[in-house]
Amino acid sequence: MLRQIDRAILGLNRLLLIVALAAMSVIVFANVMLRYTTGDSIVWAEEVARYLMIWLAYLGIGPVLRLGGHMAIDTLQAGLGEPRAKLLRLLIVLLMACFSAAMVWIGVDFVDRTSVQSTPVTDISFSWIAAAIPVGFALNLWHLLAVARGYVTDREFEVSADLDPDQAASI
Template sequence: MLERIERALVACNRWLLIVLLLAMACIVFANVVLRYTTGDSIVWAEEVARHMMIWVTFLGSGLVLRFGGHVAIDNLHRAVSTRSARFLRAVVVLGIAGFCVFMTYFSVLYVWATRFQTTAATDIPISYIYLAMPVGFVLMLVHLLFVARNYITAGDYAQSDEMNADAAASI
């Protein structure tokens, strides 16, 4: 059951990123074409593309973590004994989990503080854009929890036929 939930989460996360990147690319492309063919541009295109990029960054960070795509220095835990390496990896997982919880809490406060501000071109609440932060940190924590046991015991990240660390880092 838990494995099915994990697969569904990864699939939904991937498809959401794909749709957001595709929409962002189409908006930017249309804006560039209009600017060079008519001399006018879409007023809201740059702002919306920037907001989509923020969402893509935070939604993609969990997948990148899951497949080992974030920058990591792993020389120390590879140079020490197996028991010490497991301890070091457990400390790393606890540190990342603590960071995600800390950042989730403070980003929720930040979203709450910006709830009455609106964007210039589209007049939508800025809190909708900043909501990407707590959502992204919670997703990162969930992805971390799914891979933590295997990472601590063996030093391995999640494996996928479609995704590896290099592909995850390029999201």
């Protein structure tokens, strides 16, 4: 049952990323086309695209982590013996979990503090944009816990057929 919940959360996370990227792409494309064809642009396009980019960045942290896609310098653990390397990886996971939990906590406070501000053009509460921080790091914490055991014990991350680097290199 936990695996089904995990797959549902990962699927929802990916869907949100796809929708945000698609919406941002359509908005920017339409704005550029209008600017070049009519000389006018959509007033709110740049602002909305910027806020979608913020959401994309925070929502993307967890899925990238699951695949081991964040930049890392792993020469230290490669130079340690396996028992010490496992302890180092455990420490890394604990630090990442603490940081993610702290960012959720700080992010919730930030959302509360920004609720009195509104965006300049669309006039929506800035807390909707700030909510990307606690949501993104809560999802990151979930994704971290999903791969922690494999990372600590075997230095492995998830593998996705959708994101096979060998297949991407051959395109």
